[in-house]
Amino acid sequence: MTHVIGVDLGGTKTAAGVVSSSGEVLLSETIPTLNRDGGEAILDATATLIAGLVERAADAGLSVSGVGIGSAGVIDAVAGSVVSATDAIRGWAGTALAAGLSARLGLVVRAVNDVHAHALGEAWLGAAAGSSSSLMVAFGTGVGGSFVLDGAPVLGHRFVGGHVGHFASPLAVFSGRPLSCVCGGSGHVEAIASGPAIYESFLRFGGSRAEATDTRGVFALAASDAHDAGAGAASAGDRTAALRAIAVGASAAGQAVGGLINILDPETVVISGGLVDAGDLWWTPMEAALRRELLAPLAAVPVVRAALGNSAAIVGAAKLVLN
Numbered sequence: 001m002t003h004v005i006g007v008d009l010g011g012t013k014t015a016a017g018v019v020s021s022s023g024e025v026l027l028s029e030t031i032p033t034l035n036r037d038g039g040e041a042i043l044d045a046t047a048t049l050i051a052g053l054v055e056r057a058a059d060a061g062l063s064v065s066g067v068g069i070g071s072a073g074v075i076d077a078v079a080g081s082v083v084s085a086t087d088a089i090r091g092w093a094g095t096a097l098a099a100g101l102s103a104r105l106g107l108v109v110r111a112v113n114d115v116h117a118h119a120l121g122e123a124w125l126g127a128a129a130g131s132s133s134s135l136m137v138a139f140g141t142g143v144g145g146s147f148v149l150d151g152a153p154v155l156g157h158r159f160v161g162g163h164v165g166h167f168a169s170p171l172a173v174f175s176g177r178p179l180s181c182v183c184g185g186s187g188h189v190e191a192i193a194s195g196p197a198i199y200e201s202f203l204r205f206g207g208s209r210a211e212a213t214d215t216r217g218v219f220a221l222a223a224s225d226a227h228d229a230g231a232g233a234a235s236a237g238d239r240t241a242a243l244r245a246i247a248v249g250a251s252a253a254g255q256a257v258g259g260l261i262n263i264l265d266p267e268t269v270v271i272s273g274g275l276v277d278a279g280d281l282w283w284t285p286m287e288a289a290l291r292r293e294l295l296a297p298l299a300a301v302p303v304v305r306a307a308l309g310n311s312a313a314i315v316g317a318a319k320l321v322l323n
């Protein structure tokens with residue numbers, strides 16, 4: 001029976017696993033991504049990680065026939081190269097990802113962007129299993145997504161498809177001015193709906209850095225009981241700022257996904273990312289805004305939480321070389 005290696009290469013860590021033809025992750029390992037050292041150093045470290053897993057698989061009597069990799073950045077899935085990447089991984093743009101790993105390992109290597117790999121995993125065995133089309137949108141440090149149609153993510157002509165954080169949101173404004181976005185544009189969904197954006201909103205709404213130092217702190221403040229939050233005027237104000245920041249971020253997220261559903265009409269919608277882990281405080285206003293946006297014939301569309309957790313991108317990447 002054939003086994004492959006699935007790899008999830010992100011800005012801070014790289015996880016890989018031996019995956020069976022039915023999508024079971026049998027052995028896995030994680031290393032830090034050498035995000036300051038350039039493309040060749042990352043390829044060397046990733047190849048060492050994969051070679052170690054191939055060896056462990058062999059010890060268990062399993063042979064490995066190929067490597068699928070989901071990577072941060074815009075990935076040319078035909079050439080297997082990194083078209084562009086943010087400074088989160090220095091020197092990653094231009095790297096011959098698939099060819100470089102293949103030369104080091106002597107195995108077939110296919111590559112795709114990590115969000116597409118994540119969505120493919122969920123479409124194959126996770127929250128959208130059995131659906132002929134699914135839209136996955138992830139809300140975390142950034143906002144990204146993927147539309148998977150008949151088992152293949154829609155990558156776009158230039159492999160840029162899925163940048164769902166970068167279109168206009170009517171909520172991405174403050175005092176009449178559009179908020180700047182990490183992409184260099186302004187007024188985008190990501191500028192109001194990402195995790196870091198919720199923290200920025202908290203500060204704009206008068207929340208104090210002493211009460212919450214990051215997005216997690218904003219959620220903790222919002223979840224705290226008003227009576228045991230210290231009862232001072234300042235902490236009540238901070239809690240109000242936290243609730244407002246989450247409400248506007250979640251509403252922008254839901255409105256954006258609702259609009260995309262109107263355009264694509266996916267069978268199933270999967271929401272993933274760190275903000276989903278924050279629970280109902282985020283999910284409830286997000287889903288309410290999403291449902292408000294839908295055209296009437298779409299009212300019954302299932303909107304579900306991602307199911308595979310951290311292994312989704314490994315499983316999805318493995319699928320690239322299992323067909």
Ligand SMILES: [Zn+2]
Binds near residue numbers: 184185
């Ligand atoms: Zn943007």
